[in-house]
Amino acid sequence: MTKIDSTLAKTLLEKLWEVRLFEENTSRLYKEGVLPGFVHLSLGQEACAVGACQALQESDFITSTHRGHGHCIAKGADLNRMMSELYGKETGYSKGRGGSMHIADVNAGILGANGIVGQSTTLAIGAALSFQTKKLDNVVLAFFGEGASGSGAVHEAMNIAGIWKLPVIFFCESNKYAELSPFDVHVPIKNISDRSKGYGFKGITIDGNNLVDVYSNVLEAVKLARNGNGPTLIEAKTNRWHGHYEGDPQKYKPSSELDEKNWDDPIIKFQDFIKKEKIISETEIDKIKEIVDKKIIEAIKFAEQSKNPSAEILLEDVYASDF
Numbered sequence: 109m110t111k112i113d114s115t116l117a118k119t120l121l122e123k124l125w126e127v128r129l130f131e132e133n134t135s136r137l138y139k140e141g142v143l144p145g146f147v148h149l150s151l152g153q154e155a156c157a158v159g160a161c162q163a164l165q166e167s168d169f170i171t172s173t174h175r176g177h178g179h180c181i182a183k184g185a186d187l188n189r190m191m192s193e194l195y196g197k198e199t200g201y202s203k204g205r206g207g208s209m210h211i212a213d214v215n216a217g218i219l220g221a222n223g224i225v226g227q228s229t230t231l232a233i234g235a236a237l238s239f240q241t242k243k244l245d246n247v248v249l250a251f252f253g254e255g256a257s258g259s260g261a262v263h264e265a266m267n268i269a270g271i272w273k274l275p276v277i278f279f280c281e282s283n284k285y286a287e288l289s290p291f292d293v294h295v296p297i298k299n300i301s302d303r304s305k306g307y308g309f310k311g312i313t314i315d316g317n318n319l320v321d322v323y324s325n326v327l328e329a330v331k332l333a334r335n336g337n338g339p340t341l342i343e344a345k346t347n348r349w350h351g352h353y354e355g356d357p358q359k360y361k362p363s364s365e366l367d368e369k370n371w372d373d374p375i376i377k378f379q380d381f382i383k384k385e386k387i388i389s390e391t392e393i394d395k396i397k398e399i400v401d402k403k404i405i406e407a408i409k410f411a412e413q414s415k416n417p418s419a420e421i422l423l424e425d426v427y428a429s430d431f
């Protein structure tokens with residue numbers, strides 16, 4: 109098993125809490141009517157984002173989805189600019205014009221959240237082809253959902269990636285539902301990972317709520333890709349605790365899944381592991397959460413105090429206009 113030392117454990121736990129607390133606060137602010145637009149939260153899926161991104165280097169890229177806060181945070185996006193974007197403020201990643209699904213930071217290797225389901229994989233193979241052509245050893249990890257996996261775009265991306273042995277990791281967050289449709293309504297097989305056989309590369313299904321499993325399996329896939337051995341499809345079985353979007357009444361879920369007592373919490377799982385293995389002390393574990401709590405409060409303050417975009421800049425960054 110991959111060794112988790114105390115420095116790594118602290119980093120991982122801090123990231124897990126950053127994702128959790130950023131999104132819990134987003135949920136609250138959305139309910140309070142503070143945040144405009146639409147938000148899709150990944151609460152319950154934190155181990156996927158954090159484990160996968162930790163296995164990458166800073167110069168590697170990710171492509172993300174409509175449920176992308178966790179991916180962006182885990183890959184190193186700035187919490188203040190992210191929160192500002194959600195508030196629609198001019199200090200946000202897209203100057204407040206895009207909101208939750210328009211967070212990108214190329215310097216941090218984040219090629220963007222993406223509202224077009226499935227297209228994270230096509231963007232990823234483009235970036236991977238560029239790395240391969242330039243003979244760079246960087247890799248690209250594409251996050252997508254099991255719903256996206258049924259789209260033509262994902263099939264085409266995997267097919268080309270298999271033929272050209274592109275340095276890409278296809279990371280499917282298999283969270284049981286695509287919008288309101290349960291897995292078995294739109295997927296005719298038990299595991300999405302079985303599809304990799306059709307593209308000529310390795311596929312594996314893992315416990316997406318187990319951070320150590322996610323991290324070690326992505327490390328393995330990254331090693332293959334970096335060494336010119338092509339893609340891996342990793343299907344991480346996980347749970348989306350909230351609705352498809354905030355405000356979704358979730359009538360399609362059985363009541364047992366809505367009961368918090370039954371939630372398989374990836375953070376508790378990881379903390380239990382750290383305690384059992386005596387990697388860091390309980391006091392340190394508690395301190396990490398307190399530190400992150402303050403960071404999120406700071407990010408909210410930063411967003412609140414930032415300016416709304418002025419009307420004068422309405423036509424800036426617009427590529428086509430009649431004016």
Ligand SMILES: Cc1ncc(C[n+]2csc(CCOP(=O)(O)OP(=O)(O)O)c2C)c(N)n1
Binds near residue numbers: 174257285287
């Ligand atoms: C090309 C495209 N088709 C349909 C939609 C509408 N849509 C938004 S999210 C979603 C389901 C995505 O499910 P999945 O890929 O499993 O991701 P999850 O929401 O579970 O994270 C759909 C169909 C879209 N945004 N883009």
